[in-house]
Amino acid sequence: MAYNHKEIIANRPSRFTSGHRMCAGCGAPPVARMVLRALKPEDHAVITNATGCMEVSTFIYPYTAWTDSFIHTAFECAGATCAGVEAAYKSMKAQGKLPEDKTTKFIAFGGDGGTYDIGLQSLSGAMERGHDMVYVCYDNGAYMNTGIQRSSATPKFADTTTTPAGTKIPGKMQSRKDLTLIMANHHLPYVAQTAAIMNFKDLYEKSEKAIYTEGACFLNVLAPCPRGWGYPTEMLMEINKLAVETCYWPLYEVVNGKYKITYKPAKKLPIEEFLKPQKRFKHMFKPGNEWMIEEFQKEVDARWEELLRLEEITNKE
Amino acid sequence: MEEDGQGAKTASLLLADAAFNTGKYIQGFPEYGPERMGAPITAYNRISNNPITIHSNIYEPDYVVVVDDTLLESVNVTAGLKETGAIIINTTKDAEYLKNVLKGYNGKIYTIDARKISMETLGKYFPNTPMLAAVVKVSKVMTEEDFLNDMIGSFKHKFAKKPEVIDGNMKALEMALKEVKQIQ
Amino acid sequence: MCKGMPIWRNRNEIILLFDEIHVIYHVGVGVFWRPVSSKANLNKLKGEIKMSIRERLSGNEAAATAMKQINPDVVAAFPITPSTEIPQYFSSFVSNGTVDTEFVAVESEHSAMSACIGAEAAGARAMTATSSNGLSLMWEMIYIASSLRLPIVMSLVNRAVSGPLNIHNDHSDAMGVRDSGWIQLFSENNQEAYDNLIMAHRIAENKDVLLPLMVCQDGFITSHSIENIELIEDEKVKEFVGQYKPEHYLLNDKEPMAIGPLDLQAYLFEHKRQQAEAMKNAKKVILEVAKDFEKMTGRKYGFFEEYKLEDAEIAIVCMNSTAGTTKYTIDKLREKGIKAGLLKIRVFRPFPAEEVAKALSNLKAIAVLDKADSLNAAGGALFEDVVSGMYVNNIHVPTVSYVYGIGGRDTKSDDIEKVYNDLSKIVKTGNIDNPYRYLGVRD
């Protein structure tokens, strides 16, 4: 059926409740909530969560904000933990130890710290083994839970507490790891990069595909962090939009190796538009630092070009 | 992480298997290390009519079996060997040489040409079969009759798909039982 | 009593040994390439273990056989010497359909334990096997498994923890997790490794316990030594172990649940207190299960085994394979009229402090052997537990600590005899001098 966000929200109760302790205006809860809304209401789910902002604010004993079954073990092993749950399901289902008519889906959430960095091995293993699960990375571009330390997802030049923009070193000097492409190169049935823009259509549709495509699937979702990025909380949706319109965060999917860019901005906005509202990039706008913006723009352009090329190559008959 | 010398257990287990099948208590274990192809292997057996509780290497063996006689010059193979026991060597070397290379050892020495037997009966060099028979004969851990009966049984079981090789293996055993000879 | 020591060396053979297919292809030697285990393996592969059978298996084969008969829902494991053979044998059962298990060939031991936690929490029976550094890499998850109260069962083939790297036996891996909230059972030989695994789930899954359990055996010394063993019929094992019926589990869609919270100041202490109580309860359950096991097999198990301890004047306390060597040595000493005895710890966690203390109360001198050095300038871990148990129970017997067998240093009957001689000296002179000793290290 065609996506109608009002219909979805009205008919599919939230599976990620209020009463969690994420920051006011956090970009992650709307994302997680919409991912879960892509589940068929009749399906049960087991959510795995890596240690991180989301976990420590949604399951503080004795309260859980998850209406499905949920398990958290540690920071670096959401992939393996979810894989274990899925293996149990496969085994018990085959042995008739679980109801025939009931379907359970397996979704793991991790921040960029638990996914790009410390959890990469566990994620890669789970994906390579082809467990029937979806791993959702909510990428806020730093270790926000411990206080905004740099991660390999942190964009170049960003000012973090472990890459402070100083007089000698102007922020993080390395560019972002491209995890979505790394996962695409695991040759999974479905890999996508998305963000919560407009009425969440792109996010919803990709979540639905990821959840209901058999095998190991991966979603990388942008999750702006007002505290870590330094923008006014109310700007959440604008920041999301700017990330996409500047092609800093392209929306695309890779279905069995075929790349499809799901949104191409009519007019690609200059990267300043995305950088400007964020304190973490403030130093880039000081006189004399123009080169940083230029370099940042170059990288964004290069990655966008690469993506266009990949789309072209992989769709050639 | 690595998996070391797993196959190395094989050798000593021959004897243990035969003894087990005749009702004994057995231990069969190699001395492990990061051995790789071609490295010398030492393996141990304990065989007893009673349960075996000791778990250490063997320092005073009753019998020593040497499959590769080039070892005689590099390893003190008779170290700790009881004089009431014996050493059994797969070799074509003459008594003079052997007595000389084992100088200081006054116990029994047996030899067997496992290569010849193996080539004649199996057409390939597999010393295990003849050596096993030699050990059984010399150590008397079981009667030759029990031994042969057990072996034909296990051949039939394992070679169900290629019975043609059973005879060759049995011949190798029988020849070895005859040909193993004492030189000291 | 003992006979035989072949030295084998043969390049052709060794080359063959490293390649099974190649070997089996070669007619003559194919028979012999793995004689002792081959029959047993053939049986296992065919799922043919029936009747209480006189078999001969290595400790690893025994553990794999127990796992096959238990038929867990999930096994997640990563290879590491000397436990590698266990998942190896087990995955052949999976490939040949003799078990219903989902085998997860994870990419690390950390993931092995993470997957076991996920599977057990989901409502499945999960098992794994590891050694040494594998357990070190699991360490974080080891604590999480027990604190989430998941009765996972592990086969731990004890090996020295790096570094420097060493693949041989000592108990530093097990000692490293002795306070992690896992039940730890030690095994003298392949038979005990097998029996302990058959009893494991009944203990771990008991409502009053719900703690993970590891069955330890000595790397190579028993894991790779082929010895006689009595196996239990498949059906009997199935009946004895029973079905796993958790009260709450993730896959129960009728009662969605959440596991693994952020557990702050107001609650973590209480949850740890619950774990402590469960560990206490385990003592009772371990004995109950042992009783049922004895009914089935005639083999008797307790917290520990006493060997000629009743009238003994001097005794050794130790664990795993060294206990066997000690028994052998005791028999020799007894012939000479020396009243030597042994207390072999089977249940190290929970530690039966009071029972051990009482069992040792009539001795004149005791040596506690630790196959791991706590590097604390105050003796090994087992030693500390034994002496504190005696002190608390007001039992005062001269007791010394020996750290021994580190990194696979072979422990000979002569070494054990030396310990008893030392003890006799203590009895004679009443003088201990250094209580913190080393056995078998070059001075």
Added chain:
Amino acid sequence: MAEINAKTPWTELTIGGNIYEAGNARNFKTGDWRSIKPIYLSEKCKQCGLCFPVCPDDAIPVNKEQKREDFNYDMCKGCGVCAKVCPFGAIEMK
């Protein structure tokens, strides 16, 4: 699941910190985090639904008729994201 709080003795806590009442965080009010308050001006609202999915705290009730109702102030943390996305000025931050 019995009421659990900081006075509950260890014997009565769920083991391992398990929770058997999924979604019970709804009982934990976060409304008091709020420093500014969104006011819903229904007369200006066109029910376009743009604000439905953006609330991090699920504090915008949507009924079966696919229409939003007034804020759930027990939960709203006052981030203002909803007001910002509203094209019709139907949400005022006060």
